[in-house]
Amino acid sequence: MKEKGQERRLEQLKRHYTAPVPLDDTTPAGERHRFRAPKRPMTLPPLTFAQLKNVMIERSRSGDAVSASSLPNAMSALVQFMAERGFRDDSLIGTHLRASYYKQVAAHVKALREEGRPGAYIRNRKSLVKQWRALVLELDRQAAAQGGTETPLQRALRELLDGGLPLKTVASRARVPHASLKRWLRGSLPQRGKLGHLQSLERFFGQPPGTLTDLLPIARPSAGSESASEAEPPKIAYRARLGEQIKLKYRLKDPCETLVKEWKDFLLHKTSLTASGLKRQKRGKWNTTSRPVKPEDKVQWFESVTFLGQRTICQTAAITWTHFSQYVGWLSLAVESGGAGLPAEAVQSLASLLNREHLEAYIEWRVARAGGVLHRGICSILKLAASICHPVTGYLTQCRNRFPVHPDARDELAWNATCRSAHEGARQLIQHIESTCELSRDPSAPVAAILSLPNPLAAIKDATKRMDAVRPSTGGMAEAIWARDRLMVKLLTSNPLRAKNLILLTIAPSPSGEPAQLREVNGVWRIAIDKKDFKNLAGAAKDRAYDMPVRRELWSDIEAYRDTYRKMLASPSNPYLFVSSKSPDGPMYSLNRQFENISKRYFSDCPGVGPQTMRHIVATTILKMHPNAWAAAAYVLHDREETVRKNYAHLASDDAARWLDEMMTKALSGL
């Protein structure tokens, strides 16, 4: 059966690719290729880089892949990637663009960085190499045409074992129970305390430590009982600053009629198919949706576009309007308050973006307000200015006659010069900012005390204990709310989802017939969320569906909540797991706020945080308990290993050293 499938796969491949290829993986290792995995059997379609290039060219021609104009870019990125990684045209792709893709890309990025390439360049290269990987995966899918969902461990084990030594031989030589290995291959999870066997397998196959063990869900951290200090929660610098900042409300609230007209014309230009007769960047079209995330009565004038009698919403317009109205508001803000002090009627025009001096002064003011820190948010208005004054495609550049009030509007040459100067000025500022850009807010500051513990999750466990202690055993609403909140905290330790996914998490089939995301499968509670519902839809989520077990410790809580408490808060048809009595039919939109309240009350030394922070806490715990277990952390967060490494790099050095010290102490005891 299996062989047949493989034959079919090969047939299919032969039709696609010209040259026949050997089955064994004998990829020559380049000199610079340090992370080359040892020779091992695998069931992946044997495909060389040269063949992949041909497929890409064919597909590009038939319109199934990158556009013709992007093809050279994709090509040059791959060529550079191959040269740097030591691959040749006749090299087999093997796992290089598959399982070990992230490792390869990370190494490639590192090399580019060492060459002194700018960040934007590296991002572009990454994006381009990704297109190649996507093509490989697409071909794999076509070839495999099997929908089985393997666990990561299962797949990794299969790749190590397939076609090589007999299972029994491996088991005995690696000193792993034969039956266990068979079970794992069928998809069951190793028991706790059996990690040693996986490590034996890693050694047996010459894999780096963690290749297999990292693929498991997190190990339960040993109980720690750090006593909570009763001192005041620490003050967070960003919050204090924000509190000060928002006292001044400078944004333009009631635009005059002419500005409204200008914006509507501009919006039409940005959203219409024809760019309202003007030139526009190829990617300069703003998307619209007819199904906004907010209720009908919350839609505002600056984001709505009526096209053929149908009202649609443009999210980008809302964001851009916010930035623009802030700038205009500042222009007419009194000088004493730090504004430009211009008359309100004079500045209410898109043409205000032409003034280079004003833009510069505004940026300076914003930087000062942000505590002297240049951050990316400040760039937004500059990007709008650069875009709208672009020498060719700029809206202002092309619409001189729509701004008769501007002094330069009478003369085409003067107008063009003004636009060009504004464009250049904005570009220069953007470049300057992007090269010196830093963060002005530390998202982990509110949980710094927790993160500094050897086992941060222990603090959350303490919090749930405190919650247990204050259970309102009245059987009423208060108890239902208590049970809901407690489950919320616990669930986030097991499955640290982003807020939106948590809010929209369902425990019953939706009215449209989609199955519940949180459900019991073969006696195991699992959460399965469609790729399209993730923020990183185009990133990590694209590669891997979210289908994770909920930790066993929570199962009884889930059942108790489902059977008793949830019914008190929501109507029977409500599919969402977390609900509030205020909106019994919808999701609990106040979840973020409620989590903040809970964390403020029960987390030690914490002034209140959002659910996002739980992702930090879980990832930090994993990396503290198992230094350099990047893959495990990425697995739990449903992020890319690369992203996790980047965000938690600070945990690599110190904790690895501590861990190494402990290990060596043990190893050398009695010396």
Place this chain on the structure above:
DNA sequence: TTTCCATCATGGCTTTCGCG
């Protein structure tokens, strides 16, 4: 406890253009 309205902050891409 929940909702509403602001403001501020940032990430993660993809595609196209201009130049030599």
Place this chain on the structure above:
DNA sequence: CGCGAAAGCCATGATGGAAA
């Protein structure tokens, strides 16, 4: 034609303050 850079889309999250 290939390389390197430019352009910019599209979201989401975090938080304060106040009111329902």
